[in-house]
Amino acid sequence: MVRKETQKYDSLTLQLNLTRVCGLILLGVHWMITSGKSTGMLLLLGLLIFLTLCQYLPNNPWILLGGGIFVGCLGFIVPTVAISFSIPVFEGFLRNKPFWILPGFFLGYFGWEINLTLIFILIFAGLLGRLHKTARQEKDYYKYQWDRERRSRYETEGLNEELLSLRQEVIEMTELSERNRIAQQLHDDVGHELTGAVLGLQAFRSMMEDGRLQPSEKELFNKIVERVNNSSWILRETVHNMKPYVLLGIENLNLLIKDFKDIPVNFKVFGNTEKVPMHYWILLRTALKEGLTNVLRHSKASRVLAQLDITPSVLRFSLENDGIALGRFFEEGMGIRSLRQRTKAYGGTFSVVKEKEHFRLVIVLPLPKEEGYHE
Amino acid sequence: MIIFKYVFKRTIRSKLDILMILLLPVLLVFISTEPWLPIPLGFQLYGILILFISSKLCRIMMEDREKKVVLRISAAPITPLRYLVENLLAYTVILGAINGVVITIGVFKYGIQNIYPLEMFLLLTAFSFASIGLSIAWYSLFRSSDTAYSILSGLYMSLAMLGGMLWPIEIMPDIIQRMVQILPTYWFALGMREIVFEGFSKEFVFILGILILFSIAFTLLGSRRRLG
Numbered sequence: 384m385v386r387k388e389t390q391k392y393d394s395l396t397l398q399l400n401l402t403r404v405c406g407l408i409l410l411g412v413h414w415m416i417t418s419g420k421s422t423g424m425l426l427l428l429g430l431l432i433f434l435t436l437c438q439y440l441p442n443n444p445w446i447l448l449g450g451g452i453f454v455g456c457l458g459f460i461v462p463t464v465a466i467s468f469s470i471p472v473f474e475g476f477l478r479n480k481p482f483w484i485l486p487g488f489f490l491g492y493f494g495w496e497i498n499l500t501l502i503f504i505l506i507f508a509g510l511l512g513r514l515h516k517t518a519r520q521e522k523d524y525y526k527y528q529w530d531r532e533r534r535s536r537y538e539t540e541g542l543n544e545e546l547l548s549l550r551q552e553v554i555e556m557t558e559l560s561e562r563n564r565i566a567q568q569l570h571d572d573v574g575h576e577l578t579g580a581v582l583g584l585q586a587f588r589s590m591m592e593d594g595r596l597q598p599s600e601k602e603l604f605n606k607i608v609e610r611v612n613n614s615s616w617i618l619r620e621t622v623h624n625m626k627p628y629v630l631l632g633i634e635n636l637n638l639l640i641k642d643f644k645d646i647p648v649n650f651k652v653f654g655n656t657e658k659v660p661m662h663y664w665i666l667l668r669t670a671l672k673e674g675l676t677n678v679l680r681h682s683k684a685s686r687v688l689a690q691l692d693i694t695p696s697v698l699r700f701s702l703e704n705d706g707i708a709l710g711r712f713f714e715e716g717m718g719i720r721s722l723r724q725r726t727k728a729y730g731g732t733f734s735v736v737k738e739k740e741h742f743r744l745v746i747v748l749p750l751p752k753e754e755g756y757h758e
Numbered sequence: 759m760i761i762f763k764y765v766f767k768r769t770i771r772s773k774l775d776i777l778m779i780l781l782l783p784v785l786l787v788f789i790s791t792e793p794w795l796p797i798p799l800g801f802q803l804y805g806i807l808i809l810f811i812s813s814k815l816c817r818i819m820m821e822d823r824e825k826k827v828v829l830r831i832s833a834a835p836i837t838p839l840r841y842l843v844e845n846l847l848a849y850t851v852i853l854g855a856i857n858g859v860v861i862t863i864g865v866f867k868y869g870i871q872n873i874y875p876l877e878m879f880l881l882l883t884a885f886s887f888a889s890i891g892l893s894i895a896w897y898s899l900f901r902s903s904d905t906a907y908s909i910l911s912g913l914y915m916s917l918a919m920l921g922g923m924l925w926p927i928e929i930m931p932d933i934i935q936r937m938v939q940i941l942p943t944y945w946f947a948l949g950m951r952e953i954v955f956e957g958f959s960k961e962f963v964f965i966l967g968i969l970i971l972f973s974i975a976f977t978l979l980g981s982r983r984r985l986g
Contacts, residue, residue, distance in 0.1 A: 411940065419936035421964070427940070428971040435978040 395522050399515055402473075403434045406508075410467050422461045429453050430470055437474050444483045447475050451487020458494030465495030469508035476512030477519075538720065545721055553662050559631060560661045566625035569618060577615045584608045632656055632664050636671055636691075643675055646687050646704075654693025663748055666725055667691070667700055673718045674702035674744045682742055698750055703743035722746075761831075761841055765848035768818055775814070783807055783856050787863045797954055798868060801878070804860060805923050805946050808853065808882065809889045809914045813907070815849045816893035820903040842981050846890060853886035874953050877962065881949040884969035888942040891976030898980035922947040942972045 407430060414423035433450035440446060451471045457464045468484075468491060475484040495501070588608060591601075633656040640648045671689065678684050684704030692699045719735060726733035731748035770776050786807060789800035822828045831841055857879055864873045896913070900906035918924055920934075921943025927935055938944045949965045956962065 415933070415936045419939070421939065421968070424939050424945075424968055425964075425971065428968065428975050431975045432971065432978060435975065439978070 393522070395515075395518055399477075399519075400438065402511070402515070403438075403470075406470055406473065407431060407434065410470070413466065418461075418463065420461070422457070423464075426454070426457055426461075426464050426467055429457075430467060434470065434474070437478075441478065444478070444480050447471065447478065447480055447483040448486060450474065451484035452490060453487070455487035455490030455492075455494070458491040460494075462494055462496045465491060465497060465501050466504060468495075469504050472505050473508040473512040476509045477515050479516055481509070538717070541717055542721060542724065549665065552665060556631070556661050556665060562625050563631060566622045569625070570622045574615070574618050574622060577611065577618055581608075581611050581615050584611055631661075632659065633691075635664065635668055639668065639671055640689070645679055646675075646684055648675070648687045648689055650689045650691075652691045652693075654691075654698075656691075656693060658750060659693060659698060660751065663698065663729070666722070666729065666748075667746070669718075669725075670700060670722055670744065670746055671702065673722060674742075677719075677744075678702075678704045678742055684742075693750070696750055696752070698746075698748045700746040700748075701743065703741065759844060761836070761844040762848045765815075765818060765845055766852070769815060769848075769852060779811060779814075779852070779856065780859075783811075783860045784863060787860055787867060790868070797872065797950060798864070801860075801864065801873075802923055802947070802950060804882070805885060805943070805950075806914065806918045808857075808886055809892070809917070809943075810911070811856065812849065812853065812886060812889040813893040813896070813910050813914070815852060816890060816897060817903055817907065819845055819894065820897040820900075820906065824901075824903055842977075846977070849890050850883075850886065853890070854883055857882040857886065874957065877953045877958055880966060881946065881953060881962075881969075884966045884973075885942065885946045885949070887973035888946075888969045888976065891973040891980065892942060894980035895976040896980070917941055917943045920944070942969060945969055945972070 407427065410430070411427055414427065430450075433446065433453065436443075436446045437450075451468070454464060454468045454471055468488065471484045471487060472481075475481040585608065588604065591604070633652060637650065640650050674689075675687065678687055682704050686705040687702065688705070689702045690700070723733040726746055726748065729748055731746060733747075734745045736743040736745070769779065783804055786800040786804045787798070789803060790798045822831070828841070832838065861873065861875050861879050861882070864878075865875050896910065897903065897906050920930075920938045921927075921941045922930075922938070923943050923946065927938070927944070927947065930938070945965050945968050949962065949969070952959065952962045952965060
């Protein structure tokens with residue numbers, strides 16, 4: 384069942400308030416039946432104020448102390464009010480602060496008429512308060528657990544969505560990367576070979592111009608030259624068309640930094656970027672975006688330093704501001720948590736350092752070992 | 759003290775408000791029949807009028823809540839406690855001033871020996887506190903001020919009758935006499951009798967204390983929801 388957002392009281396609070404009201408009504412009835420003197424009204428009003436304050440300021444022990452002393456002092460005027468001490472006793476045990484009502488008890492001890500029924504009622508009130516307290520603790524515990532579960536569920540759902548979108552992105556990027564590789568290879572290997580062949584054939588033709596070749600043989604030779612020329616042209620076109628127009632890898636990061644106009648970013652790269660897998664670049668791009676957004680949002684940085692170190696075995700990416708903080712420090716949000724989990728999934732480590740005037744994000748990722756590589 | 763100031767402005771905004779607040783109390787003073795107490799009947803009826811005036815005044819807070827003014831005030835650097843205190847202070851000052859006017863006119867008309875101005879002023883002011891608290895608590899039970907206001911007149915008349923403001927309390931059964939002690943109107947009527955028969959006594963101070971306690975209890979009960 385969907386609960387209304389405007390619901391003000393839970394069942395436990397309602398039950399607690401009902402217990403208080405019932406206690407007060409019972410006392411009122413007892414007063415009307417027994418004495419009916421005007422002092423009783425003073426007591427009832429005092430207790431009503433005490434209970435209302437207990438409801439509004441539940442963690443203030445001074446109210447307990449005041450309530451206890453009030454009933455205790457009243458005992459000197461009207462000895463029969465002792466029974467009303469059950470209300471401070473109930474509240475004292477409910478707040479788990481029974482010692483705060485002891486001064487009132489000792490005061491009243493000299494004024495009240497104490498009998499077995501009174502002791503029984505006071506013990507009963509204390510137990511009832513304790514019972515309410517336990518129920519409240521249980522409720523708080525379940526509420527806390529429920530909140531945690533719900534947060535965890537939201538995070539999982541968020542991660543799931545992110546992973547689904549990432550999956551598509553990785554597929555696209557991998558395809559582009561592969562196209563890039565093929566284009567590069569065609570250009571570097573086949574293209575150069577063909578150009579060499581064309582040049583060779585042209586040289587051969589000039590040499591054979593005055594030779595004794597039959598016209599039909601010359602025609603055949605010219606056709607071969609023309610076909611090789613065409614092939615070279617088609618290859619150039621294919622390479623040109625295959626080359627992705629989207630920037631990949633390190634160029635993508637450079638473009639991001641170039642587009643980030645708010646704070647100057649000093650980006651340094653060390654090592655060979657070609658051996659970094661495509662899915663790492665996607666992670667690094669997200670980390671760079673997230674880091675820059677956090678610096679922009681939570682600090683008054685005038686410069687940002689980003690650094691990418693690629694060694695044969697690991698990749699280390701760091702991003703930090705120059706230390707002029709705003710005074711309000713950021714809390715880990717969904718983006719940072721997601722980055723942490725993705726880095727962990729790739730076998731790397733992720734850390735965010737939040738010092739007084741500093742924000743630093745570091746990602747370390749293992750690189751796949753090359754075949755035949757020896758240290 | 760901007761809220762305090764605006765309560766004044768809003769209270770005398772329409773002619774009806776001025777009529778209700780000033781004219782009726784003054785008229786009541788001239789009702790001089792003495793049914794069972796050696797004090798003019800107008801002063802006892804004025805107690806009932808205090809209930810109505812306070813409910814009219816406290817309606818400002820109810821309207822603030824209805825029209826979401828409280829929400830806008832909460833966006834300003836004014837705490838809910840300050841809002842409540844300034845409102846209560848303004849109502850008290852207005853009612854206190856009316857009480858002063860009524861007693862002054864009463865003294866001129868009936869003489870100082872019949873009106874007991876100091877005791878009367880204290881009692882009326884303490885009862886004003888209690889009735890403001892009662893109105894706040896009553897309004898906090900309703901979402902619409904019209905609903906609350908329409909039932910209010912019946913409630914106040916019942917309170918006045920049960921509390922012994924219209925006839926002596928002794929004519930009611932003993933158990934009822936004990937039960938009606940939980941009503942502030944009972945203590946007001948008792949205070950009147952105390953003024954007439956005993957003057958400024960311990961009992962009278964006790965009655966004033968009870969009325970103040972009523973005021974605190976009702977205000978506490980009513981303010982939480984209003985401000986929340």
